[in-house]
Amino acid sequence: MDKTINITLKVWRQRGPKERGAFESYKLDGISTDSSFLEMLDILNEKLINEGKEPVVFDHDCREGICGMCSLYVNGHPHGPDDSITTCQLHMRRFKDGETITVEPWRSAGFPVIRDLMVDRTAFDKIIQAGGYTSINVGGAQDANAILIPKEAADEAMDSASCIGCGACVAACKNGSAMLFVSAKVSQLALLPQGRAEAARRAKAMTARMDELGFGNCTNTGACEAECPKNVSISNIARLNREFLKAKFRD
């Protein structure tokens, strides 16, 4: 039979962006250790609804670690205590019987709280809109095999491109910096010949947009890399700095 545990949850509840929030405690008994963290929250919500209360609001969608929607700060870590996963892939077998689990939203100036554990991450879209693309229209592309791309470059670009835009890096950073997110996109496109044409413009535009939107500076603490659910490397930040400096010198 499944193993079950009893837990106490301390959940951040906040009605709206301008309202004061506070922790509320909930006791849950008999949670299967095979259930995922979000399934445990489903159980909590079912209980709250049956008691006539409003459920805890949190973002989630694919529940298989790829959409980047889930965004919980669990026991002081973005996406919780397990490595290399999103909150939706966190399972209750990671917690002990009798444990108190603290659940908070991402906390950062760039991501205002909408309600409870749900935050507004449109700032990330705005950064991509500043230049996270190659400027080509549909219809003009040449044959896909016309450009040879060394396997190493393609693989490295893929690693950078695996960012899911969840914002854990910002939430983990004491400065609230979005450098890992920005650098992952800049790197992916800088590593590929298709992206080189606009590399300088892109690095400047995306960095400027990031600054405008109130994200902090990078002080190389490495917290972003440690908490990134997709293991996006901090070496991307070094590459962004290089691209940015190159672009600035050319000005």
Place this chain on the structure above:
Amino acid sequence: MTTIIDPKKDSKVPEGPLAEKWTNYKGNQKLVNPANKRRLDIIVVGTGLAGGAAAASLGEMGFNVMNFCIQDSPRRAHSIAAQGGINAAKNYQNDGDSVYRLFYDTIKGGDYRARESNVHRLAEVANNIIDQCVAQGVPFAREYGGLLDNRSFGGAQVSRTFYAKGQTGQQLLLGAYSSLSRQVEKGSVKLYTRYEMVDLVIIDGRARGILARNLVTGKIERFAAHAVVIATGGYGNAFFLSTNAMACNGSAAMQAYKKGAYFGNPCFAQIHPTSIPVHGEFQSKLTLMSESLRNDGRIWVPKKKEDAEAIRAGKLKPTQIKEEDRDYYLERRYPAFGNLVPRDVASRAAKERCDAGFGVNSTGLAVYLDFSSAIQRLGIDAVRARYGNLFQMYEKIVDDNPYETPMMIFPAIHYTMGGLWVDYELMTSIPGCFCIGEANFSDHGANRLGASALMQGLADGYFILPYTIQNYLADQISVPRFSTDLPEFEQTEIELDKKIAKLMNIKGKRSVDSLHKELGHIMWEYVGMARTKESLEKAIEELKKIKKEFWSNVRIPGEANSLNIELEKALRVADFIDVGMLMALDGLNRNESCGGHFREEYQTPDGETLRRDDEYSYVACWKYMGEEQEPELIKEPLDYEFVVRQQRNYKS
């Protein structure tokens, strides 16, 4: 008398030989000049591969686009979760691939229930998709020489699948999202995130706008346009447990259906053979293990029933079963395609073994997907390089190491081939209302081949809709922008307010989820992998009961005009019940087995699907006739002019 849709007149299939139809169409269609494009507004609902690509392309062309998604960003659409790859007939591997072969495999894989002209067009534009995505900077896998790599997928004997690790959908979606973002920056596309379409507005018989609920404020807002494109994906979540994301829903399609759009082939749902098995009542979704794993993984169950029983009781481990005591049933039954048979075939074969008592896992509802021979042959590092992220995902969920013990898998609802009926131009039966991607019924017939969903979504979005919609809009250039104060908007909103007030006022005893789970059980039990006349009749009875229970006993806390996650879910579940009913009705009407639709009464002696081309070679289109009435069946005959239909054979 059944109404018949004329393929040439009503479905607008162009004249000429199969391979020239699309070229002829493009050569003769009406276009809109650049100055007029700026004056035309288009609403695109959905930002997945189809919707995102369409919004980006229409923006690039100069139309004024409004693009809606229910998530916080367009990048979250569920296309992102597609793992394995995307098909195209590039023939880069020199293995004899061609546009015709891709067309033929897709038609055959769909068990001859798709429109030939649409499928051929899809195969034609597939190559352009790969070119477009590479130009966007999609990091497809490459060989050491710098050329693109390919892998094999089910239902094909060539390697035509392009991939980016096990995250192809993510990379393609991010490509579309980046193109979309570029248009947002330019101002040609306006994004509405955390908005959900809640109704379609019809003026003088044409789609002229939508009502959308702002999910943050809870307010209903009105949007007018010259055309509406629905790209909201499939309705697989009617089964509650599926590989779809939690928010995937069929509501936009149902809103269009209730405004007069025909619903095509609703019973065609795909059950994917390789999902992680169900493990408990609290489970909220099923996680897919990519079909690409069947390139190297071998599927088996124990040959001896006593071994299967011992495994289920936890007394025996799969690694203790000797090679000669394993039944590699796909290789045994289908020597030519082996583990790479199409999804419907692989799913049914797994069910057959489990029903016969050879299933594993404590539930008996699982089979093994084993990599030991691949690890022996290629080495553990090569296997890790190919499937590392999938293995990691499996381990995190199941807490078992697939490098050492075989994975356990079981079929799960994955994709819906059925959807809104569209003509060759991808327009529904409501003028001005288009439907693309998984949300329409068009290209996959009764079963979709692996790596073809991404192909269809992007084909519709980048290369087909942006052309065909102009043929409609060319006649709209003198139509001025609409005011959202028109009585049609007013009336639609009043009706919607009434529906929402009704839901909020039920104040019953059951949560939306509990009702949704019950619906899912009914669907899986009676409208699932194997259907019979009796099971479908039973489903209809049960669905009527659950509909009554839902509308009299659901409990939605909070207020309607505020952020309310339970109201969001309730609106979707109300539609899932109706779509479930359509699936059951359609399945009952279709007295044959084809692709994913398996009626136990109609099978060959070896348990394969038995099609009845003489009677059921048509698209079943359902027309809404009112809440209390059964929908009317309208048929579009599928006349195969170019392909000779055969019994699908994956054995030799």
